Amino acid sequence: MGIEQKLGNMGVVTTRLEQAVNWARTNAMWPMLFGLACCAIEMMSAQASHFDMSRFGMELMRASPRQSDLMIVAGRVSRKMAPVLRRLYDQMPDPKWVIAMGDCAACGGVFNNYAIVQGVDEIVPVDVYVAGCPPRPEALIDGIIMLQDKVKKEKLAQWA
Amino acid sequence: MAELAQIVEKLKTKFSGAMEDVREFRGEFTVRVKPDALVEICAFLRSDPDCVFDFLSDVSGVDYYPEEPRLGVNYHLTSTKFRQQLRLGVRVSLADPRVPTVTSVWPAANWFERETYDLFGVTFVGHPDLRRILLPEDFQGHPLRRDQPLVQEEVQFTHNFDEIDRTKPYAKS
Numbered sequence: 001m002g003i004e005q006k007l008g009n010m011g012v013v014t015t016r017l018e019q020a021v022n023w024a025r026t027n028a029m030w031p032m033l034f035g036l037a038c039c040a041i042e043m044m045s046a047q048a049s050h051f052d053m054s055r056f057g058m059e060l061m062r063a064s065p066r067q068s069d070l071m072i073v074a075g076r077v078s079r080k081m082a083p084v085l086r087r088l089y090d091q092m093p094d095p096k097w098v099i100a101m102g103d104c105a106a107c108g109g110v111f112n113n114y115a116i117v118q119g120v121d122e123i124v125p126v127d128v129y130v131a132g133c134p135p136r137p138e139a140l141i142d143g144i145i146m147l148q149d150k151v152k153k154e155k156l157a158q159w160a
Numbered sequence: 161m162a163e164l165a166q167i168v169e170k171l172k173t174k175f176s177g178a179m180e181d182v183r184e185f186r187g188e189f190t191v192r193v194k195p196d197a198l199v200e201i202c203a204f205l206r207s208d209p210d211c212v213f214d215f216l217s218d219v220s221g222v223d224y225y226p227e228e229p230r231l232g233v234n235y236h237l238t239s240t241k242f243r244q245q246l247r248l249g250v251r252v253s254l255a256d257p258r259v260p261t262v263t264s265v266w267p268a269a270n271w272f273e274r275e276t277y278d279l280f281g282v283t284f285v286g287h288p289d290l291r292r293i294l295l296p297e298d299f300q301g302h303p304l305r306r307d308q309p310l311v312q313e314e315v316q317f318t319h320n321f322d323e324i325d326r327t328k329p330y331a332k333s
Binding site: 079080083086107108112113114115116118119121122123124125 | 294295296299303308310311312313315316328329330331332
């Protein structure tokens with residue numbers, strides 16, 4: 001929007017820092033390899049050849065929280081697992097996002113009892129909730145694309 | 161002696177003072193005994209050459225509310241030698257839920273009794289390591305008792321969403 005129009009074609013694209021950073025964050029989002037229940041089967045399926053999440057730049061599941069940006073909570077979280085989940089979240093470097101995949105992670109689902117956390121948003125802050133029991137791989141991919149849209153809209157002023 | 165009826169008959173004559181109830185249903189026997197005599201009876205059933213209940217399949221707890229005494233512990237015994245199965249049961253009151261441990265007879269009882277303690281609050285006297293096994297260590301109460309609330313939280317619907325949303329303990333980032 002300026003310099004390249006005045007000086008002609010120099011092979012240069014100008015953009016805003018905000019957009020460049022958000023673009024980089026969006027299209028190489030590394031989810032953490034963290035399956036808790038049957039939703040994990042759908043998550044694996046979403047990564048496999050039939051649905052192929054790598055089309056959207058998020059195929060690289062990291063087994064270590066230190067290397068991941070995105071936590072997909074795939075399944076019900078028991079009260080005993082909750083401190084572990086929170087620790088994994090705390091170990092992830094900023095910026096980080098959380099998707100609550102499935103009804104159990106979103107609100108407890110059918111397990112309204114003493115053993116299950118009633119929604120993982122009591123443990124970690126959730127960005128996107130994906131409904132379904134379990135959600136189809138398409139639904140998960142849709143949730144991730146929704147998260148990408150959210151990340152693209154992040155403002156420089158909010159980073160700090 | 162491999163017939164279950166004979167084993168139960170032998171048990172009845174030997175421990176006549178400790179028997180509370182003997183029930184038979186389709187060839188299966190359930191023997192309810194007094195908690196004080198439990199270890200003695202278990203040791204007999206395991207070591208007697210006519211019984212040889214050498215395998216403790218399971219220990220389970222029951223809450224018989226509103227019957228009294230309320231809490232029950234059932235021992236599912238198996239004889240691998242004679243291919244017989246027998247259930248032993250004890251009943252204790254909620255006010256004094258103490259049952260002697262049978263870990264001295266079958267070491268396998270260790271974790272089963274921890275589970276029964278965890279979920280029903282039955283205290284196994286003499287147990288070497290009576291801690292919670294399934295639930296988190298800081299859990300309050302014993303959830304499989306009948307007086308425990310059935311649900312964890314009120315379910316959030318459209319009509320009460322805001323009301324519950326205010327009290328829901330959301331996490332900070």
